[in-house]
Amino acid sequence: MKKTLLAVIAFSALSLTSCNKKDSLNGSLDGSLNLQSEKGGAATMATTTFNVTPTTSLNTTFWSNVQSALATGPVDVVFADGTYTRTATITLANMGHATNLLTLKTASTVGGAVFTGSIATLLYLNTCQNIQVLRLKFTGPVTGYAMRISNSQDMAVENCIFKDLPDVGYGALGVHYPLTNRVLVRNCTFENVGYDSHAHMIYGAYGIQRLSVVNNTFKDCSGAFVRFRGDLSDKGVVYNNTFTSTGTYLTGLNPVFIEIPVFNDVDPGDERMGTNFMITKNTFTYGTVGSQTTRFNVVFHSTGFNPPGRTYLISTADAALLSGGTVTQKRSVMSGMLGLDGNEIRFGGNTNTNVQYNVVYRCWNGYGSAGPWTGVASIGTAVNASGLATTEAAAINYYP
Numbered sequence: 206m207k208k209t210l211l212a213v214i215a216f217s218a219l220s221l222t223s224c225n226k227k228d229s230l231n232g233s234l235d236g237s238l239n240l241q242s243e244k245g246g247a248a249t250m251a252t253t254t255f256n257v258t259p260t261t262s263l264n265t266t267f268w269s270n271v272q273s274a275l276a277t278g279p280v281d282v283v284f285a286d287g288t289y290t291r292t293a294t295i296t297l298a299n300m301g302h303a304t305n306l307l308t309l310k311t312a313s314t315v316g317g318a319v320f321t322g323s324i325a326t327l328l329y330l331n332t333c334q335n336i337q338v339l340r341l342k343f344t345g346p347v348t349g350y351a352m353r354i355s356n357s358q359d360m361a362v363e364n365c366i367f368k369d370l371p372d373v374g375y376g377a378l379g380v381h382y383p384l385t386n387r388v389l390v391r392n393c394t395f396e397n398v399g400y401d402s403h404a405h406m407i408y409g410a411y412g413i414q415r416l417s418v419v420n421n422t423f424k425d426c427s428g429a430f431v432r433f434r435g436d437l438s439d440k441g442v443v444y445n446n447t448f449t450s451t452g453t454y455l456t457g458l459n460p461v462f463i464e465i466p467v468f469n470d471v472d473p474g475d476e477r478m479g480t481n482f483m484i485t486k487n488t489f490t491y492g493t494v495g496s497q498t499t500r501f502n503v504v505f506h507s508t509g510f511n512p513p514g515r516t517y518l519i520s521t522a523d524a525a526l527l528s529g530g531t532v533t534q535k536r537s538v539m540s541g542m543l544g545l546d547g548n549e550i551r552f553g554g555n556t557n558t559n560v561q562y563n564v565v566y567r568c569w570n571g572y573g574s575a576g577p578w579t580g581v582a583s584i585g586t587a588v589n590a591s592g593l594a595t596t597e598a599a600a601i602n603y604y605p
Contacts, residue, residue, distance in 0.1 A: 250278040250305070259287045263295050275302040282309045284341065286317035294326045301334035301357075310339035316366040321345030326353050332384075333357040342366040343377065350408070351377045356384040361391065367406065368396045376408030376432075383412030383436075389601060391419045397454065399427030409441070410434035417442040417601050425454035429464035429504070438465075439479030444600035445486040448502075452495025459496050461504045462489055467517070469509035470572040477512050477544060478505055483551040483603050485593040491559040500561040503552060505545060505584075508571040516542040517568060518576030527566060527582040535587035539566075553590030564588050 253274040257263070274280045301307055311317040320327045323346045330336060334357060342365065343351035351367055353376075354360055367377035377398045380388050395406040405428045409416045416433065423430045423446060430448055433441045448462045463484065467476035484503060491500045507517035519527070519542050526534045532547075539545040543566065552564055563585035570576050594600035 252279045252281055253277070254281045254283055256283050256285065258285045259289050268297060268300065271307065272300050275300075275305045275307060277305075279306045280308070282307070283312050284310065284318035286311060286314055288319045288321065291320060291322035291324055291327055294324060294329050295320075296329045296331065297333055297336070298331045299333070300330075301336050301359075303335065306335055306337060308337045308339055309341065310337070311341065313340075315340045315364050316342035318342065319344060320351070322347060325349035326351070328352045329355075330357055330360065331355045333360065335359045337361040337363065338365060340364045342368070344369045346372045348372050348374055350375055350379040353379040353381065354385060354388060355379075355381045357388075358384070358386045360387070361389040362393060363389070363391045365393045367398065368394060370398045371400055373399055373404050374401075375403060376405045378407045380407065380409040380413050380416055381411050383414075385413040385416075387415045388413070389417045389419065390421060391417075393421045395421065395426070395430075396424045398425070400455065402428045402460065404428045405430065405432045407431045408434070409438055411438065412436050413438045415440045415442075415604050417444070417603075418446060419444045419597060419600055421446045422449075423447065423462075424449045425451055425458075426460060427455055427458055429461040429466075431462065432464045432466065433479060433482070434465075435467040435476030435478055437477050437479050440481045440604035441465075441479065441483075442594070442600050442603050443482070443484040443487060444594060445597065447488045447490075449490045450492060450495075452492030454495075457495030459491050459498075459500055461499055461501050463503045464506055465504070466506035466508070467512070468571075469507070469512055469517075469574075472510040472574070474510040474512035474515075474517075477515055478507075480545045481549045481604065483594060483600070485551070485554040485600075488556045489558070489560050493559055497561075500559060501565050501567075501581075502555065502557070502560055502562070503564045504567050505543070505565070506567045506569075508569045508574075510572065510574045515544050518570075518574060519543075519568065519578055521578045524568075524578040524580065524582055527584060532587050535584055539584065539587060547584070547587040548589050550588040551590070551593055552585070552588045553593055 319342045321344050326349050398406050406426050450459045452459050465478050489502050523538045527538045536547040562583045565581050565583050567581045568579050
C-alpha cells in the first residue's frame with residue numbers, strides 16, 4: 206500500500222541552530238509519494254540537522270553520518286546561501302530511509318544555494334529513497350546533467366531553479382532506469398537549457414514509472430522540454446505547468462514540448478513507448494518567430510527499427526488512416542501497430558498559443574532502417590479528453 210506524504214514538523218536535535226521543518230514540505234499532499242516521517246497521532250520525531258557551507262567537505266564520511274542519523278528520525282541537510290562551485294559531483298548512493306525523510310535544502314531562500322561547475326553532473330542521487338531536494342539552484346557550465354536521479358523511489362524536487370545551463374548535453378534534470386518510481390518535480394523553474402536537440406529540461410528515460418511534473422515553469426530549451434523515453438517509461442503526469450518557447454533561443458528554436466520517443470538502433474529494436482499519460486491544465490505557448498515547423502505539444506516519436514510486438518515503421522496506408530481517418534480507424538492503427546491505447550493517453554483542458562498540433566505520431570528512419578513512411582500524423586482526436594485530474598492532489602496521485 207502506498208504510504209502518505211506528510212509535512213514533517215519537528216525541531217533539530219543536533220544543530221547549531223533549531224530548524225522548523227514546517228516549510229520544507231509546504232503544500233505537500235496526502236498520498237502523493239512515499240515521502241514521510243510521521244503520521245497523525247504519533248509523537249513528534251526530532252530532526253537531525255547538518256549545516257553546510259561552500260567550504261564543507263561533502264565526502265563519504267559526511268554522507269555516512271547523514272545516513273546513520275536517518276535511523277533515528279528525519280534529517281535536514283541545510284545549505285547556507287552562497288555559491289557552491291563544484292570540481293566533483295556530489296553523489297548520494299544507497300541513501301535514504303523508508304519512513305524518515307532526508308531533505309537537501311536551503312534554510313529559506315529559493316535559489317539561495319547556487320551549484321555550478323565545469324563538470325558532467327553537479328548532484329547525483331543513485332539507488333536512493335525518500336529524499337526531497339528543496340530550493341536549490343543549478344546553473345553554469347555543467348556538461349551532462351545538472352542533477353540526476355537513477356534507480357530511486359519516492360523522490361521530490363521542489364522549488365528548485367535550473368537556469369542558464371547552455372552546455373548541458375542531456376538534461377537539466379535526468380530521471381533514469383526501471384527501478385525509478387514515484388518522482389515528483391514541483392514548483393521548479395527551468396530556463397535556457399542546452400545547445401542542441403539532445404538536451405532537455407527533464408529527461409526521463411529507460412523504464413521510469415510515475416514521474417509527475419506539476420506546477421513548474423519552462424522557458425526555452427534546445428531540445429524537447431520534457432521527455433519520457435522508452436523502454437516503456439510510463440504513467441507520466443504533466444499538470445498545471447507553463448511551457449514557453451519564445452523562438453529566440455539560440456538559432457530560433459521552437460522544439461517539441463513533451464516527447465515520448467524511442468530510438469531503436471538495433472534490429473529488432475529494444476525500446477517501446479509507454480501509453481499511460483495524463484496531461485492537463487498546462488499552458489503551451491510558441492513564439493511567432495524562429496522555426497515554425499515543430500510546434501507540437503505532445504509527440505510520440507520513433508526512430509529506427511521495430512521492436513518485438515510493435516510496428517513503428519507503419520505503411521503509407523496506415524499513415525493515411527492515422528492522419529485522416531475516423532477516431533476508430535486512428536485508434537486501430539495506434540493499438541494494433543504502435544501499442545498505444547488512445548483511451549489511456551489523456552490530454553485535455555490545456556491552453557494553447559500558436560500551437561500547430563496537440564498530439565502527434567512522428568516516424569523517422571535511422572540507424573539503417575528503411576520504413577515505407579516517414580512524417581507526422583496528428584492523433585489529437587483519438588486520445589481521451591475525459592477522466593482528467595482537476596486538483597494538484599489528484600494529479601500527483603493519478604497513477605496509484
